[in-house]
Amino acid sequence: MNAPRDLLRQIVVISAVVFMLVAAAVGTGAFGGTPVQDLQGGALDADASLLAPATPAFSIWSVIYILLIAYAIWQALPSQRTRDRQRAIGWLVAITAVLNGLWLVLAQFTTLPLTVAGIVLLLIALCVTFRRAVTEPGRGVLDSLLIDGVTGLHLGWVSLATVANTAAWLTATGPADWAAAGEIVAVAVLAVVAVIGVGIAWASRWRIAPGLALSWGLSWLAVGRLLTEPQSVVVGIAAIVVAVIVIAVPLVGTVIDRAAQVSNAGA
Template identity: 55%
Template structure:
């Protein structure tokens, strides 16, 4: 197959992956009947499912991410994008992220929490790969910057905190009751690790979008712990501090990127 044929196959695969993601989201989300996402797995995936789960309004970011992915799918299908070096390097990975995105909701509905953790961890790894690859080839314009760097960055940043919450939900359902009594200490410890990884990622990748999405999730996790259930003032305050650290790191990374570009 020549390069044009491979490019058309890539474009078609991304469209198919986007369709699968939408269908998976509809089926997993209960659009065709059944429980909502917050009711799945005995409520483990709801805003009250663990000490690290963001409050309900945080999940509104999915609307922005899905709209961005839909816009990207249309844009990448244009003839002008067929032989783009960025599309060739990253398009297949984006298709994989869409498949895993839709698969997570199907897994949450029909399988178990362990399976959801495996799928979302795989999604996080694929998105991390996309962010690394984006750093090797600068955006060619505003649309490229928005639909590649912006959308993929938000997806990566949100899935980062979603992976933490998903894993916490699984552990909450499985750990002995004695360890559950130490939830504050465990929650704070995990958030410290998130701060280190999130700040390092922002400084190394020099991107603001992932930091914005992760901080968004952390702020809503703090709101959930300070004003909702399960309540935890130590975790809530720590989440706010970590959100600020990651956001500042993201701004510093962006400023460094702009200075290097000059």
């Protein structure tokens, strides 16, 4: 039952995604605002720090937005209204969409530290949402794509974006002598990203979407460090290594898991 609450959830999800899209339009300068790369004195641009991915990496937002739009439409269907998985996931997806849009508002109108706080909140919300998607298994292609896929891609990309956003803040506000240790710190952070990527893969039973988004962003981070400013061969190579790790681990884990299932079924 709880039909009124279920209908409210569907409306809230649609409203949250609409807010996110409007905020994205403002963030890209479509309504006359300043594009993200020019905000905060250029601190959020692709050349702002050693851990900033090259500009093409951000095209993944288009994929995430399209999938979130598709999810908002799909979950609004009468057949989805009272599903237990939609009840478990819908409110959380709405929160992540609002926080996604809020980050763009913070970047446009507030300060760099507040953007870090905003993206950390988004990351926490995505961790909770993705964990719920793992513990509340779905069925069929649409469940896999529009719940597991979109939340996984969103989580993977925002994990790296949180690193880039924090690095942009520290680079812009830290003392000049921090630059001497920049490469060492960047490589150490990338090592932590590798651990996080492997941890997400293991905790999610080898779901591939988070690693795919992480690997995408890390690959473009490598391109940025090897081909554009600020250049760093060491950081570029480290990013390539981590990109391979975070996508290879869930792929190998999936193969091993499937092989074990086949073996057990034949026993």
